[in-house]
Amino acid sequence: MKRIGVFICWCGSNIAATVDIDRVIAAAQKMSGVVYTDQNKYTCSEIGQAMIKDAIKEYRLDRVVIGSCSPRMHENTFRKTVESAGLNPYYLEIANIREQCSWVHKDKEAGTAKAISLIRTAVAKAAMNEALFAAEMPVTRRALVIGGGIAGIQAALDIADTGFEVDLVEREPSIGGRMAQLDKTFPTLDCSACILTPKMVDVAQHEKIKLITYAEVDKVEGYLGNFTVTIRSKARSVDLQKCIGCGECIAKCPSKVASEFEEGLVSRRAIYTPFPQAVPNKPAIDRAHCRFFTAGKCKVCQKVCPADAIDYEMADRLLTNQYGAIVVATGFDTHKLNNYGEYAYGKHPDVLTSLEFERLLNASGPTGGKILRPSDGKEPKTVAFIQCVGSRDKAKGNPYCAKICCMYTAKHAILLSEKVPGSKAFVFYIDVRTAGKDYEEFYTRAYEECGASYIKGNVSKVFPDGDKLLVRSVDVLSGALVELSVDMVVLAASVDARADAKELAQKLAVTVNAHKFFTEAHPKLRPVDTQTAGIFLAGMCQGPKDIPETVAQASAAAVKVAAIFSKQSLLGNPTVAEVEPKLCSGDLSCMAVCPYGAISEQVVEERRGREMVPRKIAQVNAALCQGCGACTVACRPGAINLKGFTNQQILAEVDAICL
Amino acid sequence: MKVITEKINYNLLREVEEVSGQKVSACFQCGKCSGGCPVVWGMDVLPHQVLRYAQLGLVDELLHSKTLWICASCQTCDSRCPRNVDIPKVIEALRLIILRNKGGNYLHPNDLPARVRENAPQQGLVSAFRKYAK
Numbered sequence: 001m002k003r004i005g006v007f008i009c010w011c012g013s014n015i016a017a018t019v020d021i022d023r024v025i026a027a028a029q030k031m032s033g034v035v036y037t038d039q040n041k042y043t044c045s046e047i048g049q050a051m052i053k054d055a056i057k058e059y060r061l062d063r064v065v066i067g068s069c070s071p072r073m074h075e076n077t078f079r080k081t082v083e084s085a086g087l088n089p090y091y092l093e094i095a096n097i098r099e100q101c102s103w104v105h106k107d108k109e110a111g112t113a114k115a116i117s118l119i120r121t122a123v124a125k126a127a128m129n130e131a132l133f134a135a136e137m138p139v140t141r142r143a144l145v146i147g148g149g150i151a152g153i154q155a156a157l158d159i160a161d162t163g164f165e166v167d168l169v170e171r172e173p174s175i176g177g178r179m180a181q182l183d184k185t186f187p188t189l190d191c192s193a194c195i196l197t198p199k200m201v202d203v204a205q206h207e208k209i210k211l212i213t214y215a216e217v218d219k220v221e222g223y224l225g226n227f228t229v230t231i232r233s234k235a236r237s238v239d240l241q242k243c244i245g246c247g248e249c250i251a252k253c254p255s256k257v258a259s260e261f262e263e264g265l266v267s268r269r270a271i272y273t274p275f276p277q278a279v280p281n282k283p284a285i286d287r288a289h290c291r292f293f294t295a296g297k298c299k300v301c302q303k304v305c306p307a308d309a310i311d312y313e314m315a316d317r318l319l320t321n322q323y324g325a326i327v328v329a330t331g332f333d334t335h336k337l338n339n340y341g342e343y344a345y346g347k348h349p350d351v352l353t354s355l356e357f358e359r360l361l362n363a364s365g366p367t368g369g370k371i372l373r374p375s376d377g378k379e380p381k382t383v384a385f386i387q388c389v390g391s392r393d394k395a396k397g398n399p400y401c402a403k404i405c406c407m408y409t410a411k412h413a414i415l416l417s418e419k420v421p422g423s424k425a426f427v428f429y430i431d432v433r434t435a436g437k438d439y440e441e442f443y444t445r446a447y448e449e450c451g452a453s454y455i456k457g458n459v460s461k462v463f464p465d466g467d468k469l470l471v472r473s474v475d476v477l478s479g480a481l482v483e484l485s486v487d488m489v490v491l492a493a494s495v496d497a498r499a500d501a502k503e504l505a506q507k508l509a510v511t512v513n514a515h516k517f518f519t520e521a522h523p524k525l526r527p528v529d530t531q532t533a534g535i536f537l538a539g540m541c542q543g544p545k546d547i548p549e550t551v552a553q554a555s556a557a558a559v560k561v562a563a564i565f566s567k568q569s570l571l572g573n574p575t576v577a578e579v580e581p582k583l584c585s586g587d588l589s590c591m592a593v594c595p596y597g598a599i600s601e602q603v604v605e606e607r608r609g610r611e612m613v614p615r616k617i618a619q620v621n622a623a624l625c626q627g628c629g630a631c632t633v634a635c636r637p638g639a640i641n642l643k644g645f646t647n648q649q650i651l652a653e654v655d656a657i658c659l
Numbered sequence: 660m661k662v663i664t665e666k667i668n669y670n671l672l673r674e675v676e677e678v679s680g681q682k683v684s685a686c687f688q689c690g691k692c693s694g695g696c697p698v699v700w701g702m703d704v705l706p707h708q709v710l711r712y713a714q715l716g717l718v719d720e721l722l723h724s725k726t727l728w729i730c731a732s733c734q735t736c737d738s739r740c741p742r743n744v745d746i747p748k749v750i751e752a753l754r755l756i757i758l759r760n761k762g763g764n765y766l767h768p769n770d771l772p773a774r775v776r777e778n779a780p781q782q783g784l785v786s787a788f789r790k791y792a793k
Binding site: 342388392393394395396397430431456457458459460461472473474475476479481482 | 685687688689690691692693694695696699700705707708735739740741742743
């Protein structure tokens with residue numbers, strides 16, 4: 001007979017307000033195998049943990065049941081407690097009487113009854129808990145960073161500075177990402193390029209960083225400490241070893257395409273570097289628009305190249321590498337404005353998105369840093385900035401706040417007043433949100449010193465009106481109708497997760513939220529981890545955030561990676577599937593459903609009468625198994641069991657609930 | 660106008676939401692409805708203010724406003740509202756609340772000349788009762 005101890009936590013009033021603890025204790029005392037019960041206001045506290053340890057020793061407990069919050073919260077805490085008292089950590093069982101009971105019930109009577117039922121269930125399972133031991137796994141001390149924007153750059157530099165190798169994969173021909181497109185940055189107005197380009201150069205020159213541009217992640221296999229990643233290095237058609245970056249080919253290329261970097265405001269050539277400070281500063285051929293690849297004739301770039309670096313035969317290459325940890329830093333897309341016909345975007349050239357306006361401000365942009373109307377090249381004297389276009393819009397856009405627009409619009413208003421003397425900015429807003437160090441002061445500067453008029457009111461319609469634009473709105477604060485004739489309209493388009501975020505998430509076996517942003521393991525306490533061990537998040541791919549936050553998260557992810565690499569070996573997860581060879585029929589349904597490729601076929605020799613006969617059965621690779629349990633459901637003879645969650649244990653729980 | 664405790668009708672918001680089927684409390688006062696309303700020039704209370712008064716429970720301001728009878732239900736506001744509030748439905752709900760509170764119709768069908776009674780469409784008759792009942 002097992003000697004089970006039951007500990008009920010009040011969690012302050014979180015549990016105690018809805019569950020009658022004394023009645024739960026009284027009920028637990030009558031349960032089979034329970035030899036000791038106790039309660040505590042905060043079991044996770046040092047005192048609470050000490051109580052458990054003392055009880056284990058004094059009453060010779062060999063199984064422990066704790067009725068408390070979700071095991072996601074404190075299972076590890078309590079496993080350590082139990083272990084330090086000399087028990088196997090897997091002798092612990094947690095009954096979640098907070099999230100699954102007290103938080104969702106109002107009726108104390110019903111809540112208490114449910115808590116008792118949950119405790120009975122946990123006691124039934126705990127009695128069958130076996131000692132489990134984690135296997136040790138080696139660690140590959142090389143990190144993969146996906147995405148070469150400021151998040152990926154920072155993460156790569158920080159990991160490399162701890163002395164570990166990093167591969168930085170970037171989809172575009174150059175690193176730099178969104179930050180490279182910006183002009184000045186809030187709230188200090190330092191030039192984006194001036195603070196970013198040195199970091200880009202550091203990445204290129206760091207001996208521990210290998211830069212793989214114009215490449216994408218194709219396939220990810222393996223697990224924490226031992227990921228095998230296939231990277232597709234796209235055919236650049238330019239030999240990076242030979243190319244000297246002279247730019248002769250770009251100057252002579254006859255094919256023009258809208259420049260992605262310039263947000264389509266001007267064109268680039270089919271052979272191009274995205275921007276002047278590109279790293280590496282060597283071009284790539286965009287085959288979809290190259291005259292040679294589309295029409296079969298041209299080869300001008302090859303003729304003019306003094307280094308013989310153009311290679312039309314180049315094919316995509318697949319690189320397969322081993323990594324110990326992965327940082328995902330894939331950034332964001334700007335929201336498409338197809339649903340917002342009322343703003344005349346795409347119909348009138350002087351209606352721009354904020355990122356397009358940013359390019360007008362930028363000294364290396366299409367206008368050399370002058371704010372000029374795309375329609376007639378004149379300086380706009382009045383500019384209407386419309387906030388929340390596609391943000392906070394549950395009808396046609398994103399329900400969330402894009403977080404950065406209030407601040408960059410204040411910046412735009414300030415820069416407009418500096419660049420165009422006598423100009424006037426009208427900012428149409430719903431709410432202005434400027435939480436952040438020195439942010440409120442920056443926003444104040446826009447309307448106190450730079451003359452911006454802030455109008456609380458969402459613009460309802462923008463009409464072309466001769467060479468002007470008519471903006472119709474209301475000033476909610478005064479109740480006055482507003483109809484302004486302006487020279488330019490700038491739309492603060494919302495931010496979206498990358499269009500292909502979900503595909504990458506599937507490759508990485510991580511999760512995304514309803515808006516395709518990658519999900520962190522815990523919204524407060526594990527904001528850079530994913531649910532998959534060894535994969536971390538940095539920057540906008542996890543949710544809207546500004547540059548300081550992005551950099552902080554990237555550095556945090558780097559520390560997480562370094563922490564893994566600082567260990568000689570890692571402990572695996574012992575709750576993995578296990579095959580009972582005697583029962584296995586060898587039909588391998590389990591292999592078909594395993595999402596991690598952890599099950600393989602094995603041939604065993606069996607004695608049948610006098611003969612030894614070969615027979616195929618399933619075999620689990622404990623290092624690959626993530627313990628999802630899909631195989632245990634698929635197995636008809638019930639030969640495969642998840643350790644710590646065996647069919648017998650689950651059935652004991654079901655019996656206990658049905659009691 | 661002054662908002663004081665005694666003036667607040669705590670049931671108004673619930674009643675408007677129930678009758679209209681719209682989540683009036685979702686409105687965050689962006690004003691996009693008022694900015695684009697084609698008949699706003701004739702309104703004493705702007706569309707966004709209608710929702711605000713409903714949120715605050717200011718029943719007198721709301722039910723005595725001309726706005727309710729001027730709204731043409733053209734749905735321009737509804738098609739642009741970022742919060743998915745169908746404002747014409749809310750305004751219709753307010754009209755209904757007025758009618759229900761008043762009770763009875765100004766016009767009785769039997770009072771109509773027989774000639775009109777036979778030819779007029781039923782919908783037209785019903786809306787006439789409502790209009791004259793306010």
